[in-house]
Amino acid sequence: MDITKISPRPPGLAGALRARKSVDAIVARNDQEPGHGLKRSMGLVHLTALSIGASLGTGIFVILGEATPKAGPAVVLAFVLAAFTALFSALSYAELAGSIPVSGSSYSYTYATMGELFAWICGWCLMLEYGVSVAAVAVGWGEYINELLHGMFGIALPAAISESPGAGGIVNVPAIVIVLVAVVLLTRGASESALVNTVMVALKILVLVFFCAVAFTAFRAGNFAPFIPLGAAGVTAAASQVFFAYIGFDAASTAGDEAKNAKRDLPRAIILSLLIVTILYCLVAIAAVGAMPWQDIAGEGAALATILNAATTSTWPAIFLSAGAVIAIASVVLAVMYGQTRILYAMSLDGLVPRIFSRVNRRTRVPVVNIVVVGGIVSALAGFVPLGELADATSIGSLFAFMLVNIAVIILRRRHPDLHRSFRTPLFPLMPVLGVVFCALLLFGLGVSTWVAFALWMAVGLAIYFAYGVRKSELRSRPEEVEAR
Template sequence: MIFGRVKPLDAILATAEKKSLHRSLGAFQLTMLGIGAVIGTGIFVLTAEAAQKAGPGMMISFIIAGVVCAFAALCYAEMASMVPVSGSAYTYSYAVMGELIAWMVGWALILEYAVAAGAVSVGWSGYVIGLIEHTFHVDIPASLVTGPFDGGLINLPAMLIAALVTWLLVIGTKESATVNAILVAIKITALTVFIILAVPVMNSAQFSPFAPTGVIGVSMAAASIFFAYVGFDAVSTAAEETKNPQRNMPIGLIGSLAICTIFYLLVAAGVIGAPGLSTQPVTDAMGHALEPGSRELAAQCASRAAEGFKDVVCSKEALAFTLREIGWPQIGNLLGLAAGLALPSVILMMMFGQTRIFFVMSRDGLLPAAFSKIHPKFNTPHVITIITGIAVALFAAFFPVGQLANISNSGTLFAFAAVSIAVMVIRKTDPTRKRPFKTPFVFITAPIAILGCLYLFISLDHKSIILFLIWAAVGLLVYFGYSRSRSHVGRGIVDVSEHQAYEELDPPVPGTH
């Protein structure tokens, strides 16, 4: 039976116990790690995307996405404290629901990480180009800094940053704990400064009409905004390096989520309430909101800008744009600089996560052994890193940020739903196992998480849903055509050095050194 191919939980835990990473992270470091992983392109860039879909109603969208993540986080917390090993959703699924589900989760995580890295690259490009144009008073041709869907030809800056991060990963440059802490501080400082300057001058009239596109628009914005929360599950990948994971993992997961939600709501309020700006959707002649990242929206934005309209939804750097327009141009430029400095670390984390998933799946026999080949000099999985880097660069070069975020969300929502199911399954199949953290009211909490993920999934645009279904179908073909017959678990092979795969590839985490 396919569903019978599980990696025994005891074996996974025994391997981790036998050769575990140094446990040095406390609740505070985990919370900081979570905030560092979560705050990125989502809030810096997708604010404009959400405004085009829901107008000021995006405030509700942030809350909806945050609540769904909170329920999913509670399920993650139980699995992470009970199975404190690397691998996140892929490992949990393999141990609880078997190989086929684990394969599909791993396949979905490829969408989460690789496409998300492309989205962050595009977001970085928007802020850096805005910074250059406003600092040096130059006008860079739009054809070279936006993809074809946005009315340009190719997004060269986004492509170049993806290539640079790939090169850094190949030669083995890792973020140190100090650098990571500094970048987290830069991002939080930038958002704090924005809140301090923008919130006090809010004009309540800007919030009306509050939901011009109705419930559907708010739901679609929530599905996009969900991208702004992706990353909290990265905390669970640090389980092996956590002191007292039974206590600290849940605090790190839910604490980082709560802090980020408060930041997001305050930032969104500052953008919406900015006097003189509009966060209402740009519409066509029939009064229908135009699709974000479309040529039609780009053309309409250009004509409205020529007429003197100041639409947040038309900006590629919404927060910097808002500050410049409310009388803080230099601070706006500094915020653009902060995004330019901090976002590459998010790209690196996303691409690293992608190579790790590929690497571990390869070590399990589900993907070709070449994917887990280590470079003799740099001691990194160079083959899969380069393949991933090429894919990310192409995504970033030709697709708009919103479309990439939505496609990434489809994979993430599938993985989160799988973990929520796994929590309920293991409660039934292994009720006596020690659970240091128990998801409260699990048979209520987990179904709410699953239904929340499903609700956000069906609220995605049709293109993203169709692409996910195609991706899933391809994944099934690869599994039954290649992976199933070569699986180590299926062939009865116990890879005793498997845990070393995680250790070789895990990046330094704040507090590790």
């Protein structure tokens, strides 16, 4: 590979843009010190469950009632359209995961194709996406705990210990508890937390299958007529909303350094998880509309539980579903926190954040300090900050990262046409180009407040990069790892 040396002096903006790490250097980093890096212990089932666990959570349990008013019975088509949109980026992720199988996900892919500055921007976007979203999900878990307690025992936790100060409480204890449980599981080891996540994913799939089975007993074909009462514009609007229920399929790409056969299994896990999630979403949507007229579903925050109450004369199915929602959200917290710690691990290996975040425990072979610090920050956000519209900013981080991944596929194909790829995006370059276009369209559809929050976040990130990352980057002391332009 053509390698060039660079000056060890910290470069300015132009130098940061030119500093592109070689693919070989990125792939070799975790395995340079046998026994000190992450342990390869995850197979295809665990990797697929990781992606399903990160995406199959609060979305399907609440989003149906929000999207149905926009599309009517055609909300089923909205899920298909959203899946098709996600597929473009999923194919790009699959190719890059099979070509650069490391824990950094889109951060590492961007480092190898666009340079260090864009890699930092991508990694910083992922920190926003993962950190704020997992805090918001933890808050949602506390709300479902209250619903479950009310359904089973007719009681609820006092607002003082189940809401943040800005929402009328003192501290959201359930949200903090679920984050701390995830911290404990993650510090025990990758294989242990992967096993727990796989079990929880299996349980929540079972719960959704149960919902479909019960709802289909009250199925009425007439509920689907007319099928598209609000026109194609309604379907498109609903698809934009339900798209965010698919975010998380890329979680497997954060496990590149812990996969037993990363080149083979990472692309399969990404595509397989998207397929499974899409089938489940479409089945749930068909069963829901078939069991209840779409006008009655509209506006229902807990649409699935309401449908089960209407379809049966008993309350236990809805209680069972609420229990499933608790499990579903818990697995999202676990899977997303896992992904965030591994991306931070990769950034630390590159010197862009302090080295302590890549320090691995000799016994468990996981970055314990990394996990504890991330858990502390996330639990503080979940327990004391009313997230509100800030949670919407997670979508902008996801879409920006997706767009960069689609661009990275095109660049890597051009610069390294002979690189071994265990999966190749079909219809290249059409698919990644469409991925960029669709992500851009969704980005420009976000609200002004979301863009303001994103701009502030990026300003902080760039300040940290130029104050710390530029000076401490490993590429300043490892010029042999820099790839020539």
